[in-house]
Amino acid sequence: MIEIHLFEQLVAFASCGTLSSAAEQLHISQPALSRSMQRLEEELGVKLFDRQKSRLSLNKNGELAVRYARSLLMQENSMIEQIREFDRKRRTISVGSCTPILIPDFVSLLSSLYEGMTISTEVTGDPGLAEHLKQNKYHLALLHEKPDEDIYYSLPVEREHLYVSLPPVHPLADADGLYLKDLDGQTFLLYSQIGFWDGLCRQKMPTARFLLQQDYNVLGELVENSAFPAFTTDYVMKRSRQESDRIAVPILDEEANVTYYCTCLRSEKARFKAVFEHFQAER
Amino acid sequence: MIEIHLFEQLVAFASCGTLSSAAEQLHISQPALSRSMQRLEEELGVKLFDRQKSRLSLNKNGELAVRYARSLLMQENSMIEQIREFDRKRRTISVGSCTPILIPDFVSLLSSLYEGMTISTEVTGDPGLAEHLKQNKYHLALLHEKPDEDIYYSLPVEREHLYVSLPPVHPLADADGLYLKDLDGQTFLLYSQIGFWDGLCRQKMPTARFLLQQDYNVLGELVENSAFPAFTTDYVMKRSRQESDRIAVPILDEEANVTYYCTCLRSEKARFKAVFEHFQAER
DNA sequence: TCGGATTACGTGCACCGTAATGATC
DNA sequence: GATCATTACGGTGCACGTAATCCGA
Numbered sequence: 001m002i003e004i005h006l007f008e009q010l011v012a013f014a015s016c017g018t019l020s021s022a023a024e025q026l027h028i029s030q031p032a033l034s035r036s037m038q039r040l041e042e043e044l045g046v047k048l049f050d051r052q053k054s055r056l057s058l059n060k061n062g063e064l065a066v067r068y069a070r071s072l073l074m075q076e077n078s079m080i081e082q083i084r085e086f087d088r089k090r091r092t093i094s095v096g097s098c099t100p101i102l103i104p105d106f107v108s109l110l111s112s113l114y115e116g117m118t119i120s121t122e123v124t125g126d127p128g129l130a131e132h133l134k135q136n137k138y139h140l141a142l143l144h145e146k147p148d149e150d151i152y153y154s155l156p157v158e159r160e161h162l163y164v165s166l167p168p169v170h171p172l173a174d175a176d177g178l179y180l181k182d183l184d185g186q187t188f189l190l191y192s193q194i195g196f197w198d199g200l201c202r203q204k205m206p207t208a209r210f211l212l213q214q215d216y217n218v219l220g221e222l223v224e225n226s227a228f229p230a231f232t233t234d235y236v237m238k239r240s241r242q243e244s245d246r247i248a249v250p251i252l253d254e255e256a257n258v259t260y261y262c263t264c265l266r267s268e269k270a271r272f273k274a275v276f277e278h279f280q281a282e283r
Numbered sequence: 284m285i286e287i288h289l290f291e292q293l294v295a296f297a298s299c300g301t302l303s304s305a306a307e308q309l310h311i312s313q314p315a316l317s318r319s320m321q322r323l324e325e326e327l328g329v330k331l332f333d334r335q336k337s338r339l340s341l342n343k344n345g346e347l348a349v350r351y352a353r354s355l356l357m358q359e360n361s362m363i364e365q366i367r368e369f370d371r372k373r374r375t376i377s378v379g380s381c382t383p384i385l386i387p388d389f390v391s392l393l394s395s396l397y398e399g400m401t402i403s404t405e406v407t408g409d410p411g412l413a414e415h416l417k418q419n420k421y422h423l424a425l426l427h428e429k430p431d432e433d434i435y436y437s438l439p440v441e442r443e444h445l446y447v448s449l450p451p452v453h454p455l456a457d458a459d460g461l462y463l464k465d466l467d468g469q470t471f472l473l474y475s476q477i478g479f480w481d482g483l484c485r486q487k488m489p490t491a492r493f494l495l496q497q498d499y500n501v502l503g504e505l506v507e508n509s510a511f512p513a514f515t516t517d518y519v520m521k522r523s524r525q526e527s528d529r530i531a532v533p534i535l536d537e538e539a540n541v542t543y544y545c546t547c548l549r550s551e552k553a554r555f556k557a558v559f560e561h562f563q564a565e566r
Numbered sequence: 567t568c569g570g571a572t573t574a575c576g577t578g579c580a581c582c583g584t585a586a587t588g589a590t591c
Numbered sequence: 592g593a594t595c596a597t598t599a600c601g602g603t604g605c606a607c608g609t610a611a612t613c614c615g616a
Contacts, residue, residue: 004284031573075355334597
């Protein structure tokens, strides 16, 4: 067995051309490198250099050895990287969600149940979210539909109902309930990261215009200080202590009534047992 | 960069199951191995083991690391082997010859011209001998025909004429010359390693029988003390000081008059310049 | 004379082994 | 008590750096 730092030094010499510059690059003295290369030759039992007193150069053996050494060093580096990456992945629980609403509570739940783990979350309107569980892109998914396939395990965790938030002067503000199609053609303030709701709105209100807001606080300001209709939900209203003169009119479309399911691969059910037990205890 | 002996020790632990037995196998003390594994974890920045006080076992990271480490060790070993093999090949000049006759002189010529090189020789009747030069099986070939292709460089180095060696009482012993077909059907003493001559004899004398001898000296004894015809050449006779009452009758077939060519790939002509110069000077 | 390689030489420390400790069965 | 891992500790080999030497442009 030959230590890898000898090969590293060989490669450095090949790149630099002289022992002195290679030694400098490696932050060791020139004699140390000279002896290392002698030792490498000795341990291989093979001459790697042409020695012309004041000039050291690779011979054919040396050139071959350098090619091999480069490849070996690449492999070791990549190996180390992959072990670290594997460990990192093992220390993070990755969550994909169809809605941003549940994320804060869900993250703090996971953090308390899985101490030391990193929780990474992503909100997406992608209807193929459950597929990503199979590909291990996510370990857990928050879906608004229970997936069919038997490879998944799901548990309902929350219900949410959609409301349209109207200023009192709005012509529809005194309605008891509205269908989305009744609102088509209007201009809405809309949060940009709302997951699957986005698709629903665009489908049911094809001619509506949406003023997308990246910042949740900015959106709140605009809602309070404009006459544009916006959307909210019972879940949001319950948690927001904010006073508002807006009127919330329930949306009557069936799709506006949503149950969220916490889902994982059935094979990982045991790993997330604590999560599911938490939600079962909640009901 | 992580030294490879740490991975070697990791693999040993994986194979043995405990630090103590692995340490024994590695011929180091148990504490040394314990510290090595701690250092490996530290340098990787990744926990590789489950530590249950009195039991050390690989965790998932560790199992992955062991798989990678095995592959890395394999690669290093194979790399070292290949470098050594490459060097060994570089230090030997491999000669393929259609005849054993020229070998001794040729080997001593090469030895004196290429000091320190190992000369390996092989006698073969294979008509595709020149092909082997292309595949680098041989560096030099001694052929009895000049190959056509332009990728070869050839120089005639010797001529040889075939004789049949008959006891004086043999009915054909007083002939001035003979064709091989005249000798068909008889039983010959024949050296087994005669390269291309073998094919020639069997072709021209399909019903002859050959008493093959592996040992050249034994063959000589038998020739002296039997009445079986045998073959010899002017080249052999010139060099053998041995008295004999045998009569040498020249073979008249055209193929029995041979010129030997020293051949190499044209791309290697420079490497063997000294050889060719030697033969050019000789004429 | 300078730059580069090798040799000589003294030194420090990294790693080892022995011994002790802790822990589990 | 036996086995196994870790910690403590003292000794040493070996690889390093400095300095000297040699060599060639």
